[in-house]
Amino acid sequence: MATTTQPAGIGAASGDGVQVASSIAQLVTDAPVPHPTLPKTFGAMMAREFRVLGRNAPSTFIRAVMQPLLFAFVFAYVLPKIGSGFGSAGAGAGKTGVTFSTILVPGLMGSMFLMQGMFGTTMPLVMEFSWQRTIEDRALAPVPIRVLAIQKITAGAIQAFIGAAIVFPVVYWVHAPGQGPHVDVTNWLLLAVVMVFASTLTASMGLWLGTVVDPRKMQMVFAVVLLPLTMLGCVYYPWSALHVIRWLQILVLLNPMVYMTEGLRAALTPSLGHMPLWAILLALVGGTAVFGYLGVRTFRNRVVN
Amino acid sequence: MTAMTAQPRAARPPEPRAAAIRTEDLRKTYKSSRGDVEAVRGIDLDIPQGEFFGLLGPNGAGKSTTIGMLTTLVYPTGGRAWVAGHDVTREPVAVKRRIGVVTQNNTLDMQLTVAENLEFRSRFFGLSKGVAATRAAQLIDAFGLGDRKNAMADQLSGGQARRLMIARSLVHQPDVLFLDEPTAGLDPQTRVNLWDILKVLHAQGQTILLTTHYMEEAEALCDRIAVVDHGKILAEGSLDELLADAGAETVVTVRYEEPVPDGLAERAGLAGRPGITKVEADGDQLRVFSGDPEGLLGELVEIGAANGLHIRDAAQAKPSLETAFLALTGREYRE
Numbered sequence: 194m195a196t197t198t199q200p201a202g203i204g205a206a207s208g209d210g211v212q213v214a215s216s217i218a219q220l221v222t223d224a225p226v227p228h229p230t231l232p233k234t235f236g237a238m239m240a241r242e243f244r245v246l247g248r249n250a251p252s253t254f255i256r257a258v259m260q261p262l263l264f265a266f267v268f269a270y271v272l273p274k275i276g277s278g279f280g281s282a283g284a285g286a287g288k289t290g291v292t293f294s295t296i297l298v299p300g301l302m303g304s305m306f307l308m309q310g311m312f313g314t315t316m317p318l319v320m321e322f323s324w325q326r327t328i329e330d331r332a333l334a335p336v337p338i339r340v341l342a343i344q345k346i347t348a349g350a351i352q353a354f355i356g357a358a359i360v361f362p363v364v365y366w367v368h369a370p371g372q373g374p375h376v377d378v379t380n381w382l383l384l385a386v387v388m389v390f391a392s393t394l395t396a397s398m399g400l401w402l403g404t405v406v407d408p409r410k411m412q413m414v415f416a417v418v419l420l421p422l423t424m425l426g427c428v429y430y431p432w433s434a435l436h437v438i439r440w441l442q443i444l445v446l447l448n449p450m451v452y453m454t455e456g457l458r459a460a461l462t463p464s465l466g467h468m469p470l471w472a473i474l475l476a477l478v479g480g481t482a483v484f485g486y487l488g489v490r491t492f493r494n495r496v497v498n
Numbered sequence: 499m500t501a502m503t504a505q506p507r508a509a510r511p512p513e514p515r516a517a518a519i520r521t522e523d524l525r526k527t528y529k530s531s532r533g534d535v536e537a538v539r540g541i542d543l544d545i546p547q548g549e550f551f552g553l554l555g556p557n558g559a560g561k562s563t564t565i566g567m568l569t570t571l572v573y574p575t576g577g578r579a580w581v582a583g584h585d586v587t588r589e590p591v592a593v594k595r596r597i598g599v600v601t602q603n604n605t606l607d608m609q610l611t612v613a614e615n616l617e618f619r620s621r622f623f624g625l626s627k628g629v630a631a632t633r634a635a636q637l638i639d640a641f642g643l644g645d646r647k648n649a650m651a652d653q654l655s656g657g658q659a660r661r662l663m664i665a666r667s668l669v670h671q672p673d674v675l676f677l678d679e680p681t682a683g684l685d686p687q688t689r690v691n692l693w694d695i696l697k698v699l700h701a702q703g704q705t706i707l708l709t710t711h712y713m714e715e716a717e718a719l720c721d722r723i724a725v726v727d728h729g730k731i732l733a734e735g736s737l738d739e740l741l742a743d744a745g746a747e748t749v750v751t752v753r754y755e756e757p758v759p760d761g762l763a764e765r766a767g768l769a770g771r772p773g774i775t776k777v778e779a780d781g782d783q784l785r786v787f788s789g790d791p792e793g794l795l796g797e798l799v800e801i802g803a804a805n806g807l808h809i810r811d812a813a814q815a816k817p818s819l820e821t822a823f824l825a826l827t828g829r830e831y832r833e
Contacts (some may be wrong), residue, residue, distance in 0.1 A: 217699065221671070234622050234624065241618045335624075339592070
């Protein structure tokens, strides 16, 4: 409909033609000369991400808060209230007086990294690579394509970081009396390293998945990849507790999320025991490097035919 | 086919000249499990600065792939190309700095408003926040999008979206502007409005490469036109040159109810008639190219009648790009 209403100049074929001509002509001759540099372009792309995130803040916030809120409500309030032995028995920690919410904090944060990092990276990519290929807009910015890929990882990682950090206040506020988590951070640097690499790892995985998977099969990928990763990511129990099911304990070593939750256990509840630190850090840093490399490569191949 | 470019290609030095766009035997083959698809099969272009150049051809001719290679988003599988003096495969970032691109599909950032689309594009190209905002405001005014500036990009009509895409491609003063089918799917009024904008840009010295499958668009806008089909340039030159080269005569086509019998044209002595340069029998059609079509149609009707053929329809096309295309390819132009 708006094609017929021609505002301010362009439309009126002959009458305003001269004015239009001169205003457009001026745009060509009086244009400011741009001096793009890599940091400026990267910064502008990040600014664009934050503008979009800010605009979608309510829905982003709800998406980020619902999962930890419900988890905390069911596991730290409802189950303790109805006297289910689920928490202590499942975690094998109740006997020592550790609340289930203490076990749950690192696990919940791990699953938030995965959800937010993948959602924050994969879903926008699926949109941008769909039939209109709006990715071409950003791909024409004056930087190498791999910088655009790294920018996507950065944006996704920031969302994952925020999503995981939201878990703290939620679990602190939502629990039955006496069922609050007991978090004891002795090594803040370790916490920072684990959180940063957990964020970049999930965002890198998200970039890779978003570029190798056919958008039409994305639903299936979430069922086949995301669900098993979270359910078997040592969310509800520490990895060491799995020793009673030895084959599963070994199998879940393939799951990147295990290292996120165990890394968080090492940083948040070191006294409860966790996987060796070297294994955790090797997996998080190495995983970021591997998935980052794969993701950047497939992204480039998708953008440039 | 006559090559219309003045220079023999082999004699050129290997270094790029200051042409806005130059390609040498540019090729793209898409590999697929069902066999390779040769989308572009050796294209040579030499487009000086300030020229309005058109790639004209039917859908699937290889135009978009060619633009894709020139704008660094498609990787060539053969040959070389330079845009604004930079090699598209070796210096893609330098090329991207100097080009504006309006793709065929709507690649506006749907998560941003009209004004933000322009502001962020300006900032991607290194303009400061303040300058970007000023530039966006000017572009919005000049392109008549004032009352839509705070609308989300996905709420625009087809014509508005196309105007915004052109405005967006101009934020950083590109040396070369690429427009891939800029008026496809637009109504005639909007199309003419866009033509006016492009004419102004061209008058300012903007180098423009446009692809189109609309003959009249190429005729209305372009200094030079390359007719492309099946990944190759069939002919290249100004409109007048193309018409002259294609022997652009009037084409009289008669379609009979029955198939044209072999040797009909020869028996009727059509080739000997003054002005006729070519006669083609094609199924039930007889196509005659002539510089002097006076009375020709009547004659074809009589020849048909004398040979027991009944006329279904007849058409006479004046010299135009359409008849030139027909002469070059031996086929009707399919849009």
